[in-house]
Amino acid sequence: MCTKWAKKELETLEEMAEMYTPEQIVFRLKRRGYYRTVSAVKNKLYSLGYSIRPILDNYSCSEIAKNLCLHPTTVTYWVRQGWLKAKKRCTSCYQVKSRDLKQFFKNPPQSIRKRIAAIDPQVVRYLVGSFRQDRCS
Structure with a gap:
């Protein structure tokens, strides 16, 4: 089952995309009340054109x-x-x-x-x- 990404959730994802790993993003989203799997975050990052590897990796x-x-x-x-x-x-x-x-x-x-x-x-x-x-x- 796919849950549509909320606008605020997408903003948060884009904000974190180049600084955190997908696992770290999942953790931070969870703290903000959004529940996504690591694979969901990876797929969304890929579809938005981001690398799933942060710059400082x-x-x-x-x-x-x-x-x-x-x-x-x-x-x-x-x-x-x-x-x-x-x-x-x-x-x-x-x-x-x-x-x-x-x-x-x-x-x-x-x-x-x-x-x-x-x-x-x-x-x-x-x-x-x-x-x-x-x-x-």
Whole structure:
């Protein structure tokens, strides 16, 4: 059963869209008296043209690889080479900030520049948190 989104609810959603994860948005909506599932929030964000990843988010190497259709060891290799800045979470896990990923895509190493250029720009925009599309009124 689908419940129509209230105008105030949509305003709240758009206000939070670029700063919070869908889970955080659900929690905040609930505190304001609106009850939505995480998947409902994700679907609505997608239909409004927002990324479901907030701008200030962090990624694991496997998340980046999955979105870029690469093997996770490829992204880990980029980190170990010093091409992609990341923090070590455990012995084999790294955490990459969105801004570091953005910097990497803006200025990739010469040896993999062609490979990076071949990646779908829409996927790159999604990963770095600037996927918001222009919407028609």
